[in-house]
Amino acid sequence: MKIILEDLLEELKKNNIRLSHQRLKVLEFLVLNQCHPTADQIYNGLHKEVPTLSKTTVYNTLNSLTEANLVRVINIEDNETRYDINTFNHGHFKCQQCKEIYDFGIDIDSIYTDDLNGFKTTDKNVYFKGVCPKCSNA
Amino acid sequence: MKIILEDLLEELKKNNIRLSHQRLKVLEFLVLNQCHPTADQIYNGLHKEVPTLSKTTVYNTLNSLTEANLVRVINIEDNETRYDINTFNHGHFKCQQCKEIYDFGIDIDSIYTDDLNGFKTTDKNVYFKGVCPKCSNA
DNA sequence: TTTCTAACTTGTAATGATTACAAACTAATA
């Protein structure tokens, strides 16, 4: 499923979020770098191109976009929050060695449990950890 | 599945972790308070009984126990790490309103994906968010 | 039981990610 910047802008307008220069750049960065970057990586990645950008703005933007369901927050590790422009149904695998986060297809809605009758579920996350093939073979 | 303190002590010995007074108290607290407490809640909960306990020790202990797979770390929210003495196969649901974390039964190993062929998976987590029945009906 | 020592605990200071805040700036509307 390909993510198109124009569609995202449409969504921003729907959510009454102004299309500021900084926000567009953060969004663009997320579309071009679908490696689940941290706020700090986004800030550093944009710094040359947008030297006036402040880290606070990166955080503010990410929080707005999350609020509007345009980005998904990934909390696999306790010491780093990562962000994903891909909000479709998928799971995340973090390699403990190279630290990379891989996407994997999974139909989270097919997970069945009857312990959650009466619960309103708005958010579902599946996080795996281990060692990726690259690191296993090294 | 009931968790028995004696079994845990056996595990500690196997892992060459000394049975210090502080560690036993932290373990006991986790067995008695299976509400997925934070390090701070553990520290405060034990403070009357063990006034000399330091917060550093609580963190050190939790890290040791995690290393030995005696406790499970829960990172649903980016700003709070919670700890679970129950390491059996189950999922977690966090109510956004009352902040409580509920356990739910789920066979995580039955989740199928062929995107992870060649990956060594050591850790699987399923986190849901939403509103619990208590808060829905209030 | 006594001795010994690596492992553990403790308090304090450091770290680092995220947020609060207030002044300056700007997107979007009329």
Next chain:
DNA sequence: TATTAGTTTGTAATCATTACAAGTTAGAAA
């Protein structure tokens, strides 16, 4: 073009967690 609510920015504050070094202890060995 003027207006203004929303946005950005830099700095300071917050808060969870870790680093460190000095004192203490669990557990093994004598």
